[in-house]
Amino acid sequence: MSSPSQNTKSSLVHVFLVSFHGQGNVNPFLRLAKRLASKGMLVTFCAPELVGKEMRAVNMNLIIDQPTPYGDGMIRFEFFEDGSSDQSIIEDFDLRMQMLEQTGRRNLTKILKKQDDEGRPVSCIVHNPFFPWVCEISESLGIPNALLWIQSCACFSIYYHYNFNLVPFPSELEPEKDVILPSMPVLKHDDLPTFLLKSSGFELVLKRIMLNQFNNLSKPFCVLVDSFQELEHEVVRHMSKICPIRTIGPLLFNDPEIVSHIRGDCTNIEEDCIEWLDSRPTSSVVYISFGSVAVPDQEQTDEIAFGLLNSGISFLWVMKPTPGYSVFQPVVLPDGFLSKVDGRGKIVKWCPQEQVLSHPSTAFFLTHCGWNSSMEAISSGVPIIAYPQWGDQATNAKYLVDVFKMGIRLSKDENGSKIIRREEIEKCLREATSDDSKVAEMIENARKWKKQAEEAVAERGSSAINIQAFVDELKNIHAKKQQENA
Ligand code: UDP
Numbered sequence: 001m002s003s004p005s006q007n008t009k010s011s012l013v014h015v016f017l018v019s020f021h022g023q024g025n026v027n028p029f030l031r032l033a034k035r036l037a038s039k040g041m042l043v044t045f046c047a048p049e050l051v052g053k054e055m056r057a058v059n060m061n062l063i064i065d066q067p068t069p070y071g072d073g074m075i076r077f078e079f080f081e082d083g084s085s086d087q088s089i090i091e092d093f094d095l096r097m098q099m100l101e102q103t104g105r106r107n108l109t110k111i112l113k114k115q116d117d118e119g120r121p122v123s124c125i126v127h128n129p130f131f132p133w134v135c136e137i138s139e140s141l142g143i144p145n146a147l148l149w150i151q152s153c154a155c156f157s158i159y160y161h162y163n164f165n166l167v168p169f170p171s172e173l174e175p176e177k178d179v180i181l182p183s184m185p186v187l188k189h190d191d192l193p194t195f196l197l198k199s200s201g202f203e204l205v206l207k208r209i210m211l212n213q214f215n216n217l218s219k220p221f222c223v224l225v226d227s228f229q230e231l232e233h234e235v236v237r238h239m240s241k242i243c244p245i246r247t248i249g250p251l252l253f254n255d256p257e258i259v260s261h262i263r264g265d266c267t268n269i270e271e272d273c274i275e276w277l278d279s280r281p282t283s284s285v286v287y288i289s290f291g292s293v294a295v296p297d298q299e300q301t302d303e304i305a306f307g308l309l310n311s312g313i314s315f316l317w318v319m320k321p322t323p324g325y326s327v328f329q330p331v332v333l334p335d336g337f338l339s340k341v342d343g344r345g346k347i348v349k350w351c352p353q354e355q356v357l358s359h360p361s362t363a364f365f366l367t368h369c370g371w372n373s374s375m376e377a378i379s380s381g382v383p384i385i386a387y388p389q390w391g392d393q394a395t396n397a398k399y400l401v402d403v404f405k406m407g408i409r410l411s412k413d414e415n416g417s418k419i420i421r422r423e424e425i426e427k428c429l430r431e432a433t434s435d436d437s438k439v440a441e442m443i444e445n446a447r448k449w450k451k452q453a454e455e456a457v458a459e460r461g462s463s464a465i466n467i468q469a470f471v472d473e474l475k476n477i478h479a480k481k482q483q484e485n486a
Helices: 023-038 049-062 093-117 133-141 153-163 201-215 233-242 272-278 298-311 337-341 353-357 371-380 393-403 422-432 437-457 462-485
Strands: 014-018 042-048 068-070 073-080 124-127 145-149 222-225 245-247 285-289 314-318 345-348 362-367 384-386 407-409
Touching (some): 014 023, 014 093, 023 042, 023 068, 023 073, 023 145, 023 371, 042 049, 042 093, 049 073, 073 093, 093 133, 093 201, 124 133, 133 145, 153 201, 153 222, 153 233, 153 245, 153 393, 222 462, 233 245, 245 462, 272 314, 272 345, 272 353, 285 353, 298 314, 298 337, 298 422, 337 345, 353 371, 362 371, 362 422, 371 393, 371 437, 384 422, 393 407, 407 422, 407 437
Parallel strands (some): 014 124, 124 145, 145 222, 285 314, 362 384
Antiparallel strands (some): 068 073
């Protein structure tokens, strides 16, 4: 096999990935970039300039447009101007998305055309569901395109059935209607992605964009899903009959033989959290994170803090800084909290979550159930305490708790308040760290999923077969193009 440096740029198949912003998008795209590069492709990771700024600030010299060898292939980075420098426009989410599309269409098209001039024509564009218009650019340039679906296959099915009006969903007349979908458990209205229930705000904007992707579903030649067949067997089987679905997850497993420092963090990691975990007993720490976007409000933050304090349990809690453009308000810890915790808990702004989850001291994960966090918990065999916030997280929580049976869920007050009270948080933390037989079963199930996840990506595993089929298809497209140009 030839080494990447022996390959000329144009002899490698060039796959061009276009990620939306937010760590929950950047991570699976970068993971796919690595997977494809390790198989001998030249991969460009592309995203709006806002992401570029954040990634370059944290990852220093690694985020460059020159191809960097990775496995048998190479990775390079390129970002498109997104108009984000106008702060007054950024505050209006709908306008920001419209501007992103307008400037994105123009600038991304230029960047894609430039690839030909620079001797690395693109064989395939892989894009994000929040960029449905990228399908149209691909089509206009005659470049085949694929969608990387970064939520569960169950959510894909929900959006699909909703968009094409195939089954009844909650409505103004029946807001609490149960939803019955093929090959899925009955979903209560609050198990659905919140986008589908909201009639205003940024979630309505995201719903419109997401559903646009479903209207454009005939354009991608396949839909890659960061999940695995064994995890969502029935719904994958059902949706595969309707769409060219290919489960290729968990994407986070990298080839252990490839040593690379390329990371996609958009926030600086606090290095000492792993050292701190090293100092804690095995299976003693609850890891708490609500992902890269959601920030529970001040009242909820106080309740979590007192729940933790009263439980007496060790914890590592990520409290990320809120960027200026966030729709969430910054929060602070209650006065004197850290001194009362007295070393048994640690607060960090950002951590290497994959490492934290695979650390022997980590017992449970109190999570917002973002799909990346869910797949990372599954891949590390760590049971969860579900505290979904918005978007697909409610559906993921339903699956993690009731279908995968690897966790418990924080319950709201009976008085209808949205706030989870400190007593409930303390109760769940104590339950999760007890030797109750139900907890033992959850731990066992989490370990079982970890094993199945490993098998899916191992040689001849379901995801490994699917990714190889995708790579082979890209090679065919590339060979055909070269013949046409010869
Ligand atoms: N993450 C991380 N460090 C942290 C918190 C989160 O690396 O301190 C990563 C996490 O591993 C996951 C991503 O951020 O890959 C969050 O994605 P997810 O889909 O779970 O949630 P979102 O941020 O989209 O709500």
